[in-house]
Amino acid sequence: xxxxCDVLAFLDTIAPTDLKMDWDNVGLLCxxxxxxxxxxxxxxxxxxxxxREAAQVGADLIVTHHPLIFSPLKAVTADDAxxxxxxxxAARGISAVNAHTNLDRAPGGVNDRLAQALGLEDVQTLDPAxxxxxxxxxxxxxxxxxxxxxxxxxxxxxxxxxxxxxRPVHQVAVGGGACASALAEVAAAGxxxxxxxxxxxxxxxxxxxxxxxxxxxxxFPTEAPIVAVLAxxxxxAFPSVAVQASQTNRDCIHFF
Numbered sequence: 001x002x003x004x005c006d007v008l009a010f011l012d013t014i015a016p017t018d019l020k021m022d023w024d025n026v027g028l029l030c031x032x033x034x035x036x037x038x039x040x041x042x043x044x045x046x047x048x049x050x051x052r053e054a055a056q057v058g059a060d061l062i063v064t065h066h067p068l069i070f071s072p073l074k075a076v077t078a079d080d081a082x083x084x085x086x087x088x089x090a091a092r093g094i095s096a097v098n099a100h101t102n103l104d105r106a107p108g109g110v111n112d113r114l115a116q117a118l119g120l121e122d123v124q125t126l127d128p129a130x131x132x133x134x135x136x137x138x139x140x141x142x143x144x145x146x147x148x149x150x151x152x153x154x155x156x157x158x159x160x161x162x163x164x165x166x167r168p169v170h171q172v173a174v175g176g177g178a179c180a181s182a183l184a185e186v187a188a189a190g191x192x193x194x195x196x197x198x199x200x201x202x203x204x205x206x207x208x209x210x211x212x213x214x215x216x217x218x219x220f221p222t223e224a225p226i227v228a229v230l231a232x233x234x235x236x237a238f239p240s241v242a243v244q245a246s247q248t249n250r251d252c253i254h255f256f
Contacts, residue, residue, distance in 0.1 A: 026100050044064060050064070065223060113229050120215040133175050159218075170193075171191045181209055
């Protein structure tokens with residue numbers, strides 16, 4: 001019978017813990033390493049709705065990209081969402097593990113999957129010696145509005161924010177989640193377009209100054225493609241364990 005520790009060991013083969021950034025929190029964040037598992041629920045976020053879904057479908061382990069506990073906790077109470085989630089899981093014997101920036105950086109992880117979803121070819125890692133997050137690749141030369149339509153369709157975005165760098169799209173960089181701080185490096189690498197999320201106001205202006213098309217496709221849409229991949233890998237690694245992707249975990253940002 002598979003145990004939580006077995007899943008942790010497997011995740012370390014596809015997203016080694018030593019790839020995580022220093023500030024990150026990954027691994028087993030709730031539960032017991034020796035607990036046996038019969039069903040795994042995979043999601044991007046360990047939000048309360050995902051915890052409830054795990055209980056409803058009979059899962060004894062949730063595997064997520066984002067960590068259940070990110071900032072240091074001084075207390076675990078029902079007064080906040082994180083505390084309620086921890087208490088809910090603990091009361092039902094459901095464990096929670098995650099792979100965050102290590103899965104962003106890992107080969108075949110979040111950013112390789114994002115590049116694949118957008119149809120990039122000749123995909124490379126920007127600054128591979130530094131275990132960087134950013135991936136670069138090529139699409140056939142096209143107007144920006146054509147590529148915007150592709151991004152919106154392939155990632156299921158409700159809307160896009162973008163800066164027009166006054167260049168056609170051909171050499172594209174991608175960084176799931178908040179990677180806009182890499183603008184200068186992306187431009188220096190010869191890219192004309194950068195797809196990421198959580199872009200700040202001044203970063204759009206910086207992109208225009210760099211003649212770089214900057215597309216904010218949203219945190220959830222740029223990272224969600226990894227969920228199906230992770231679920232498939234877990235199902236293949238643990239054939240005796242039922243694995244399913246969350247049906248309730250959706251983008252918490254809405255557009256009017």
